[in-house]
Amino acid sequence: SQTIHQWPATLVQPVGSPLSLECTVEGTSNPNLYWYRQAAGRGLQLLFYSVGIGQISSEVPQNLSASRPQDRQFILSSKKLLLSDSGFYLCAFKGLADTGELFFGEGSRLTVL
Amino acid sequence: GQNIDQPTEMTATEGAIVQINCTYQTSGFNGLFWYQQHAGEAPTFLSYNVLDGLEEKGRFSSFLSRSKGYSYLLLKELQMKDSASYLCAALDSNYQLIWGAGTKLIIKP
Numbered sequence: 001s002q003t004i005h006q007w008p009a010t011l012v013q014p015v016g017s018p019l020s021l022e023c024t025v026e027g028t029s030n031p032n033l034y035w036y037r038q039a040a041g042r043g044l045q046l047l048f049y050s051v052g053i054g055q056i057s058s059e060v061p062q063n064l065s066a067s068r069p070q071d072r073q074f075i076l077s078s079k080k081l082l083l084s085d086s087g088f089y090l091c092a093f094k095g096l097a098d099t100g101e102l103f104f105g106e107g108s109r110l111t112v113l
Numbered sequence: 114g115q116n117i118d119q120p121t122e123m124t125a126t127e128g129a130i131v132q133i134n135c136t137y138q139t140s141g142f143n144g145l146f147w148y149q150q151h152a153g154e155a156p157t158f159l160s161y162n163v164l165d166g167l168e169e170k171g172r173f174s175s176f177l178s179r180s181k182g183y184s185y186l187l188l189k190e191l192q193m194k195d196s197a198s199y200l201c202a203a204l205d206s207n208y209q210l211i212w213g214a215g216t217k218l219i220i221k222p
Contacts (some may be wrong), residue, residue: 043117043200043212044156090155099163100208101146104155 002027006091006105013112019064019078021108023091026072031093033074034102035066038088050074086112115139117213119201124219125191133186133199133216141206145184147175148200150215156200159186188218196220 006023013019025031032051036044046059048066056066063082067075074091091105116138125131137145144163148156162168162177162184174187186199198215205211 041121041214043214044202044210045212046209099144099146099161100204101158101161102156102210103158107153107155109153 002093002095002103004091004093004103004105006089006108008108009106010109011111013081013110015083015112016080019076019081019085019110021076021089021091021110023074023076023105024072025074025093028072028093028096030071033068034092034094035074035076036090036092038090040087044090048076081110081112083112086110115203115205115211117201117203117211119199119213119216121214122217122219124221125188127191127193127220127222129191130187130189131191131218133188133201133218135184135186135201135213137182137184137201137203137211137213139203139205139211142179143204143206143208145175145177146200146202146204146210147184147186148202150198150200152197159199191220193220193222 003026034049035047037047038044048058050056050068053068064078089108092102095101119135146161147159149159150156160175162175167176172189177184198217200215201213202210
């Protein structure tokens with residue numbers, strides 16, 4: 001079966017510190033992968049998506065970056081966090097069904113102080 | 114621009130029926146999703162509609178009218194565990210999901 005995991009689940013970071021969120025998928029090959037951010041009371045904002053190793057598309061210009069070093073690994077990074085980076089970050093992959101539904105990781109709650 | 118509208122919050126009583134509406138405006142349309150999201154957790158898939166009409170799945174049903182840019186999620190026999198946010202998302206012509214802000218559903222005993 002297909003599974004997705006992301007970590008860490010919760011982190012508190014000072015402004016200006018680096019960030020690394022990691023996401024891995026099992027049970028599928030060459031999945032489309034996504035990073036979303038969800039701010040309180042707002043819809044999911046697509047940050048990055050990837051259709052293959054080393055292929056990253058950025059949807060929103062910001063101080064975040066993404067990398068896909070392996071087929072089933074997707075990493076969200078920042079060199080210097082801003083207060084506005086606080087939020088709930090979700091990794092997702094697109095399922096194989098014709099509907100194209102997304103399966104989400106557990107989420108990572110980031111608080112920047 | 115692309116836009117999804119759904120009510121911010123709704124309240125219903127345990128055992129009752131509630132309908133959550135969603136209207137969308139997208140560049141092209143390739144389907145409408147509903148997801149359930151409990152507080153602090155990731156969204157989970159509930160339904161997908163691409164053709165007009167009603168899709169029933171147990172206590173949950175989803176309706177789509179493409180001509181009206183409208184969908185609703187119908188929840189029957191409400192249970193306390195149905196307290197959650199319900200996210201509407203439309204798939205545009207590029208097969209990218211456009212998300213609504215979610216409707217927080219509060220169930221009262």
